[in-house]
Amino acid sequence: MKCSYCNMQAIAWEPAVRRQYCNNHYAWFIERKVEKTIEKYKLLQGVRKLVIAVSGGKDSVALLRILHKLYDGKIKLLGVTIDLGIDQYSREASMIALKHYKELSIDYICVDLKEEYGFTISYIKMNKRVLRLHRSICSLCGTVKRYVLNKIASEENADAIATGHNMNDLLYQIIASMISGSREDLGKALLKTPSRNGLVSRIKPLAFLSDKQTLLYNMAINSAFFWKSCPYAEQGTLKRDVLDALDSIEHKHPGFKESLLVNFLKLVESTKQATTGIVYKCKRCGMPTNKPDICAFCKLRETLLERIKT
Amino acid sequence: MAQIKVRIGRDTKIVDIPGRKVRLLDVIEKLGLKVPQVVILLGNKPVPENDYIDSGSEIRVIRVYDKN
Numbered sequence: 001m002k003c004s005y006c007n008m009q010a011i012a013w014e015p016a017v018r019r020q021y022c023n024n025h026y027a028w029f030i031e032r033k034v035e036k037t038i039e040k041y042k043l044l045q046g047v048r049k050l051v052i053a054v055s056g057g058k059d060s061v062a063l064l065r066i067l068h069k070l071y072d073g074k075i076k077l078l079g080v081t082i083d084l085g086i087d088q089y090s091r092e093a094s095m096i097a098l099k100h101y102k103e104l105s106i107d108y109i110c111v112d113l114k115e116e117y118g119f120t121i122s123y124i125k126m127n128k129r130v131l132r133l134h135r136s137i138c139s140l141c142g143t144v145k146r147y148v149l150n151k152i153a154s155e156e157n158a159d160a161i162a163t164g165h166n167m168n169d170l171l172y173q174i175i176a177s178m179i180s181g182s183r184e185d186l187g188k189a190l191l192k193t194p195s196r197n198g199l200v201s202r203i204k205p206l207a208f209l210s211d212k213q214t215l216l217y218n219m220a221i222n223s224a225f226f227w228k229s230c231p232y233a234e235q236g237t238l239k240r241d242v243l244d245a246l247d248s249i250e251h252k253h254p255g256f257k258e259s260l261l262v263n264f265l266k267l268v269e270s271t272k273q274a275t276t277g278i279v280y281k282c283k284r285c286g287m288p289t290n291k292p293d294i295c296a297f298c299k300l301r302e303t304l305l306e307r308i309k310t
Numbered sequence: 311m312a313q314i315k316v317r318i319g320r321d322t323k324i325v326d327i328p329g330r331k332v333r334l335l336d337v338i339e340k341l342g343l344k345v346p347q348v349v350i351l352l353g354n355k356p357v358p359e360n361d362y363i364d365s366g367s368e369i370r371v372i373r374v375y376d377k378n
Contacts, residue, residue, distance in 0.1 A: 009355075015359075212374045
């Protein structure tokens with residue numbers, strides 16, 4: 001089958017727009033889609049220095065490549081990779097991220113959790129019960145990553161942090177906030193959260209790309225990415241079931257997920273309170289937190305370090 | 311009847327579909343999968359799901375979320 005724009009062999013079909021794309025035109029289609037998202041939602045307005053969170057997975061690698069292609073020279077880009085200390089998994093993923101930084105000549109910082117903070121995600125996983133940590137390992141890992149990224153972005157005077165959250169992540173965030181009934185959670189689904197009280201603005205340029213599109217983009221531009229699931233990823237979660245249900249509808253009605261997200265975002269943005277949750281300063285580290293005393297990261301770290309000492 | 315050999319992860323399945331040429335979309339549906347969840351490879355190159363393949367062809371299906 002030929003590409004809808006040229007005579008080359010097609011590699012992808014986009015049922016929502018009823019077109020086939022070859023390697024080059026698919027890359028162009030995806031890059032244009034991200035550029036449109038950035039322009040429509042003014043994601044990079046006033047941004048001179050941008051931190052890009054890169055794990056080495058398909059989404060973050062696509063994000064790095066696209067932002068580099070569209071904005072290199074216009075905005076100062078800084079890649080940040082966190083070695084979470086999940087043995088071979090973290091090492092391999094970090095290596096891929098480093099390979100891309102070097103290939104694109106992008107400045108980067110690689111944080112080793114064990115070296116910088118004295119613990120690893122593996123340590124938390126192994127000792128979760130003893131430490132009486134009741135949250136899931138993914139939730140604890142998220143706390144750690146958000147903290148480290150914000151700290152680096154603050155120290156480097158970055159104006160925003162770009163993450164590789166895609167359409168599925170955002171749709172689930174919206175649905176999860178409806179399940180929990182939390183307005184603050186709903187605010188997290190915004191494509192751009194404002195900077196306030198030490199909390200650096202976060203942007204999600206891949207918000208209108210699906211997992212499949214980022215995967216195909218990497219294949220189209222022949223870009224290496226880390227292709228393994230986290231060994232601690234939980235199976236049979238509510239998220240998986242919700243996304244399966246959404247994919248079933250998308251299969252029958254192409255474009256359903258995108259219009260759902262666009263219209264949800266209109267509603268979320270009209271709910272002003274969604275983003276105006278109070279931000280306090282942590283009494284230990286001075287970083288922003290939604291807790292009035294010490295932040296979730298310091299609390300977790302203190303629990304872990306006490307345990308390591310004993 | 312067209313016969314398509316499908317490799318998914320470590321499994322290999324044979325899908326029988328009426329006709330000489332088969333639309334990949336029909337193969338996906340026959341396997342109980344959905345378009346947003348899979349990438350189909352013919353050789354080592356992705357192919358659009360609305361493309362047709364000949365009987366006897368072998369394809370590889372990558373489930374986007376499974377990764378492994």
